[in-house]
Amino acid sequence: MLSAARKDLILDRLRRDGRVVAKELATELGLSEDSIRRDLRELDFQGLAVRVYGGALPASPAVVDYASRTAVAPDSKRRVAAAAVELIDPGATVILDGGTTTLAMVAALPRSLACTIITHSPTVAAALLDHAAEVYLIGGQLFKHSAVACGAAAVEAANSVSADAFFLGVTGVHPTAGLTTGHPDEAAMKRALASRAADTYVLASTDKIGTASRFGVLPFDATTGIITDTPADDPMSRELVAAGAVLLHAGGGV
Template sequence: MLAAARKDLLLERLRRDGRIVAKEVAVELGLSEDSIRRDLRELDAAGLAVRVYGGALPASPAVADYTSRESVAPESKRRVAATAAAMIEPGATVILDGGTTTLAMVDALPKTLECTIITHSPTIAASLLDHAADVFLIGGRLFKHSAVACGAAAVEAAGTISADLFFLGVTGVHPTAGLTTGDPDEAAMKRALASRAAETYVLASAEKIGTASRYAVVPLDAVAGIITDGEPGSRTLSGLAAAGVPIVSADAHAR
């Protein structure tokens, strides 16, 4: 089998099964594990898979730059955002992560809602200018890929806050790889923010379900729930539910 055909087969297996075990595929195709691992390395380099011990997982399309992500799964993000926004009660203190789904949350929030919103995203902060909410912006080095503040200064500033809820954005949600993102500093900042909230909810639009990125954010058992409009019976959501992770379905009125 030619290398191109093998890679097509591997990508199909990733779509179908949500993971690849290099040893199993090598035995099935009568090839060496080295050949399969080489193919997986090349798929990883091309951004089509994420190599893990023993094989690979589907790569998340949500690691694209901020502008590109705005056009990815907009309706799914709107449904997830509307459900998340409805969870914010008057008087609550809420941390909003950066990203296009949290930006959709701001659109879904009533402008008259009186609450406190803390964010490390200047984009999110600016979008709240005409809202009644008090807004606190955490500063630091601007990570332009996601339009958020990261780095030591931002993590230190996060240590001084406290909140009722944190709405966490990730690029991948997978029952094996867990909650992941594409940059180590951004992952560290997300962990710092999660540690400052009583409850953390994950915003998981359709393109993130069943995929993975390079860097772990927080363990699955550290979140209060995953907000998604994904199919309840899907392989990924069934796996997460079996592991005891609460799944919050996007409300019907948000569809």
């Protein structure tokens, strides 16, 4: 089997099974593990898979640049955002992560809702200009790929706030890899913000479910729930629940 055909097979298995084990696939195809590992390295380099110990996981499509992300699963993001907004009580203090789903939350948030919003995203802060909410913007080095403040100064500033809830954006939600994102500084900032909130809710549109990125953010048991519109009877939903995730289905219950 030629390399191109093997890679197509690997991508099909990643879509179908949510993972590939190099040893098992090598045995099935009658090839050396080195051949499969080489294919996985090349797919990882191309951004089509994420190599992990023993194999690979599906790469998240949400690691593209911020502008391109707005076109990824917009309807799903709107449903997730609407469900998330329902969790914000009048007078609450909440932290909004950066990203296109939190921006969709701002669009769904009643303009008259009196609350306090803390964010490290200048785009989210700007979108709140016409809202009644009090807005606090955390500063730091601007990470342009995701339009958020990161780095030591941002983490230090985050450690001085506290909130009722944090709405966390990630690029991957996978039963094996957990909650992941594409940059280590972003992952560190997300952990810092999560530590300042009583509850952490993960925003997980359909493009995030069953995929992974390079850097871990939090384990499932460090979150209150994962808000998603992926159906409860979807095989990946069942795997996530088995792995300890609490799924809050947009438009339905847990």
